[in-house]
Amino acid sequence: MAELGRAALLVTLGLSAYALVAGGYAAWRGRRRLAHSARNALIASFFSTLAAALVLVAGFVRDDFSLAYVAGHSSRALPTPYKLSAFWGGQEGSLLLWLLVLNAYAALAVWLARKRAKDLVVWVTPVLAGIALGFTWLLVAVSSPFDVIAAPADGSGLNPSLQNPYMVVHPVALYLGYVGLAVPFAFAMGALLSGRTDERWIVATRRWTIVAWTALGVGQLLGAHWAYQEVGWGGYYAWDPVENAALMPWLAATAFLHSVMIQEKRGMLRIWNVTLVSLAFCLSLFGTFLTRSGVVTSIHSFTKSSIGPWFLGFIVVAVVFAVTMIWLRLPQLRTTAKLESLVSREAAFLYNNLLLVALCLTILWGTAWPMVSEAVRGQTMVVGRPYFDFFLRVFGLPLLLLMGIGPLVAWRRASLRGLLRTFAWPAGAALATGVVLIALGAGSSIPGLVAYTFSAFVLATIALEFTRGTQARRALTGEPVPTAFGRLIGRNRRRYGGYVVHAAIVLLAIGVAGSSAYDSVTEGRLAKGQALTVGGYTLTYRSLGEREGANATEIRAVLDVRRGGKELGPLEAGKNAYSVEQQVSNEVGIRTDYLTGEDLYVIAEQVNDDGTVFFRIFVKPLVNLIWLAGLVFVLGSVITLWPDAREERRLATRYARAAERSDTHATT
Amino acid sequence: MIALSVASVLAVFLLYTSLAGGGTPSVSPSQLATKTGEVALAGKVVGTPTGDPHGAGMRFVVEDIDGTSKQRATVLYKGSVPDMFRTGRDVVVTGTQDANGLFVTKPGSMITKCPSKYQAADTPS
Numbered sequence: 001m002a003e004l005g006r007a008a009l010l011v012t013l014g015l016s017a018y019a020l021v022a023g024g025y026a027a028w029r030g031r032r033r034l035a036h037s038a039r040n041a042l043i044a045s046f047f048s049t050l051a052a053a054l055v056l057v058a059g060f061v062r063d064d065f066s067l068a069y070v071a072g073h074s075s076r077a078l079p080t081p082y083k084l085s086a087f088w089g090g091q092e093g094s095l096l097l098w099l100l101v102l103n104a105y106a107a108l109a110v111w112l113a114r115k116r117a118k119d120l121v122v123w124v125t126p127v128l129a130g131i132a133l134g135f136t137w138l139l140v141a142v143s144s145p146f147d148v149i150a151a152p153a154d155g156s157g158l159n160p161s162l163q164n165p166y167m168v169v170h171p172v173a174l175y176l177g178y179v180g181l182a183v184p185f186a187f188a189m190g191a192l193l194s195g196r197t198d199e200r201w202i203v204a205t206r207r208w209t210i211v212a213w214t215a216l217g218v219g220q221l222l223g224a225h226w227a228y229q230e231v232g233w234g235g236y237y238a239w240d241p242v243e244n245a246a247l248m249p250w251l252a253a254t255a256f257l258h259s260v261m262i263q264e265k266r267g268m269l270r271i272w273n274v275t276l277v278s279l280a281f282c283l284s285l286f287g288t289f290l291t292r293s294g295v296v297t298s299i300h301s302f303t304k305s306s307i308g309p310w311f312l313g314f315i316v317v318a319v320v321f322a323v324t325m326i327w328l329r330l331p332q333l334r335t336t337a338k339l340e341s342l343v344s345r346e347a348a349f350l351y352n353n354l355l356l357v358a359l360c361l362t363i364l365w366g367t368a369w370p371m372v373s374e375a376v377r378g379q380t381m382v383v384g385r386p387y388f389d390f391f392l393r394v395f396g397l398p399l400l401l402l403m404g405i406g407p408l409v410a411w412r413r414a415s416l417r418g419l420l421r422t423f424a425w426p427a428g429a430a431l432a433t434g435v436v437l438i439a440l441g442a443g444s445s446i447p448g449l450v451a452y453t454f455s456a457f458v459l460a461t462i463a464l465e466f467t468r469g470t471q472a473r474r475a476l477t478g479e480p481v482p483t484a485f486g487r488l489i490g491r492n493r494r495r496y497g498g499y500v501v502h503a504a505i506v507l508l509a510i511g512v513a514g515s516s517a518y519d520s521v522t523e524g525r526l527a528k529g530q531a532l533t534v535g536g537y538t539l540t541y542r543s544l545g546e547r548e549g550a551n552a553t554e555i556r557a558v559l560d561v562r563r564g565g566k567e568l569g570p571l572e573a574g575k576n577a578y579s580v581e582q583q584v585s586n587e588v589g590i591r592t593d594y595l596t597g598e599d600l601y602v603i604a605e606q607v608n609d610d611g612t613v614f615f616r617i618f619v620k621p622l623v624n625l626i627w628l629a630g631l632v633f634v635l636g637s638v639i640t641l642w643p644d645a646r647e648e649r650r651l652a653t654r655y656a657r658a659a660e661r662s663d664t665h666a667t668t
Numbered sequence: 669m670i671a672l673s674v675a676s677v678l679a680v681f682l683l684y685t686s687l688a689g690g691g692t693p694s695v696s697p698s699q700l701a702t703k704t705g706e707v708a709l710a711g712k713v714v715g716t717p718t719g720d721p722h723g724a725g726m727r728f729v730v731e732d733i734d735g736t737s738k739q740r741a742t743v744l745y746k747g748s749v750p751d752m753f754r755t756g757r758d759v760v761v762t763g764t765q766d767a768n769g770l771f772v773t774k775p776g777s778m779i780t781k782c783p784s785k786y787q788a789a790d791t792p793s
Binding site: 231232233350351354355358362369370373379380381382383384387390391394395523525582583584585586603605606614616 | 693694
């Protein structure tokens with residue numbers, strides 16, 4: 001079996017190398033048939049990678065412990081779903097998943113764009129093949145999942161913290177995101193290589209970017225939810241390097257998604273866009289590097305690995321290549337379109353971009369600071385939570401406000417009078433919200449108050465847009481409200497899907513602000529019958545029990561919860577002691593109030609021999625809006641992604657026009 | 669205009685870093701002797717921890733993670749103890765060294781290094 005896997009990877013290596021060399025030559029010399037064959041090789045390399053992946057899956061399913069990787073990450077007793085997810089439980093399998101996802105994206109992207117963006121695909125093929133070649137090389141020569149050992153009787157099992165439904169889905173979603181950013185990057189580089197620097201590469205990759213960006217966002221939220229429910233320290237994001245690794249490319253991709261609209265509409269920001277997409281892709285390589293090399297002090301990784309230097313090499317090659325290409329094409333990328341006014345849609349998008357990139361780069365600086373300071377001063381320095389929280393507020397709050405302003409400002413030049421008219425209602429709503437919140441005592445946290453006021457403003461603008469659109473449609477067609485509302489969204493999927501995503505981000509902001517700025521916490525050692533009071537809840541420690549679970553001893557403390565004289569029933573919190581792995585894990589008790597989105601969160605930190613328990617209890621207002629935001633986010637993304645025949649026709653004409661312009665440009 | 673915005677972003681950044689400094693030094697037990705002030709101490713737990721972290725404090729001993737030096741440091745810790753904490757694990761605690769050489773931590777500052785999820789292939793778990 002192992003030979004089959006290794007052979008499949010060797011075939012992939014050959015196909016990728018061929019697609020790179022032949023494809024590059026064909027594109028350079030304009031050999032059409034050779035370019036076709038290179039493209040087909042790239043598509044074929046997906047199938048050979050798939051074969052290799054299936055061999056590894058078969059190894060896990062059949063408990064083939066002669067494969068060192070299977071023996072190291074699985075055991076006979078492991079439930080089948082976790083045998084499948086053990087595929088990406090270690091480094092070699094994760095790399096193989098990376099390559100599989102990359103080749104799937106590559107094959108689909110070049111196949112779907114083969115007619116429309118013919119001249120681009122010719123150049124995109126070698127770029128994608130180059131990326132795939134790098135990863136295949138790692139899998140073949142440096143870190144092979146098909147190393148063979150004398151089969152032990154049983155495998156050493158999968159780490160308990162990975163035996164969790166979240167850890168089945170979360171890594172896959174993240175990888176779909178990281179790797180998906182390779183597609184817009186490859187098309188951007190293809191556009192630069194071919195010298196056709198019009199906006200077609202953007203139009204051709206819009207959906208790919210959104211898919212990758214959505215997957216990356218969902219992956220992070222799943223990770224946050226896992227941390228909140230399973231890790232049990234009372235939070236969901238700790239600015240850990242590995243978490244930042246996923247946040248940074250997401251921020252860069254968010255900036256990119258916005259700035260490409262300016263290029264589509266006004267032909268501006270071309271240099272900026274290719275720079276942003278390169279940044280996003282390089283950051284996703286950097287993210288993989290961080291999680292895989294253990295170079296930064298981090299909760300998740302401490303061990304040194306063999307692939308670190310290789311990854312660093314890849315990142316350097318990618319950066320040098322992107323910078324060189326942008327440098328060489330600077331003359332073609334320059335545009336004549338100028339920003340006409342500082343009060344316009346373009347300007348608002350530009351501010352949005354600057355803030356997003358500033359946030360992204362400050363996070364990068366904070367994440368890389370231990371490495372940088374060690375290299376420069378010989379002393380590793382770490383920056384903590386205050387650093388990141390500070391910049392999240394300084395750049396994040398204005399971003400929130402811009403989310404309300406940007407979509408409603410006119411293109412080119414907005415008049416002050418028009419602005420006043422547009423924003424009278426939302427500004428009023430925001431002010432009213434602010435006043436009410438101060439009356440309710442929300443003034444205890446200024447950033448929280450600002451966040452809520454801005455959130456109200458943005459939600460009001462979104463509601464206003466939906467209402468106005470529906471009314472305009474009703475006036476035009478006489479449709480009833482639900483029909484008009486539905487068709488309004490259906491006819492303008494990008495726009496209204498975008499608003500839904502904005503609403504999701506507002507929900508996220510409200511949830512984050514609520515649970516971080518207005519949470520309450522208390523802690524103390526309780527004997528049976530004693531109680532703690534926090535945030536209006538009174539918790540009385542009732543009893544302590546012990547039961548045997550499937551693979552762990554479960555110790556549970558039972559607390560009676562009361563609020564305002566009303567019994568809310570018992571809540572359990574405790575610890576699981578895993579016998580085989582000799583590991584103890586906190587099992588937190590969470591009581592969700594679905595009406596207010598508030599969580600009561602109980603950690604039984606220490607169970608003492610005399611039956612007393614040290615509890616740490618949080619009340620986290622509105623925290624559930626964060627998870628709700630995830631659902632709304634996906635809904636909005638799906639709306640923008642949903643195929644639209646009318647839009648397809650519009651795009652087809654634009655392609656043709658752009659190609660024409662580009663041709664005349666090339667000949668003159 | 670763009671230059672102005674970039675400059676203002678840069679100004680905010682520099683303002684913060686100059687006020688808050690360049691972060692906390694991260695040191696190993698063998699480097700601890702030369703450091704004063706607040707540091708992040710990264711080490712491997714050896715021996716058996718004693719005492720109550722929610723009472724008078726828990727004491728444990730750490731040594732260099734890479735094992736190159738046998739110099740050790742004793743840590744006095746109060747506050748939440750992560751699940752992953754036990755003998756043999758790598759931890760980071762933030763605090764200062766007192767006159768007697770005891771490393772007194774800020775309450776609740778312990779982070780454990782999970783060696784499992786992203787381990788290199790050749791490290792047995």
